[in-house]
Amino acid sequence: MQRTLSIIKPDGVSKKLIGEVIKIFETAGFRIVAMKMKQLSRAEAEGFYYVHKERPFFGELVEFMISGPVVIMVLEGNDVVLGNREIMGATDPAEAAQGTIRARWADSKQNNIVHGSDSVKNAEFEIAYFFSGIEMY
Ligand code: CMP
Helix, strand or coil: CEEEEEEECHHHHHCCCHHHHHHHHHHCCCEEEEEEEECCCHHHHHHHCHHHCCCCCHHHHHHHHCCCCEEEEEEEECCHHHHHHHHHCCCCHHHCCCCCHHHHHCCCCCCCCEEECCCHHHHHHHHHHHCCHHHCC
16 A cells, blocks of 8 residues: 655646546545645745756746645555556646546646656655644544
């Protein structure tokens, strides 16, 4: 059993896709073991994406992530890290497989509706960044 962190980004929230995305996760067999809606501060967004801080898109990514509230979830299931990434589709919606969340609703590499941890190790960091043990059920 694995856990991964999922974020419905500000574009997913403003497009009223919270319910659709949760339905997709539950239909896939993932269990939602923690969830909260939150307006990230600049410091929180910068800390979450610190691995990208040298990338040219870092500033815009942080601005986008603080532009509105996000929904943060911990998903649990067999191979959920990889499974969630398959369901999300590629970062660039133009390259995302048909039927994936990003192929259906993302507008760009940045405005791509959802975030999902890209490895088990990063999932551990990302989950602990937003949730304590007693907030997971
Ligand atoms: P995410 O899965 O949240 O992880 C890092 C984010 O950086 C990614 O989704 C995109 O939103 C963003 N990103 C990655 N590559 C680019 C890029 N080339 N241009 C703009 N944003 C990007």
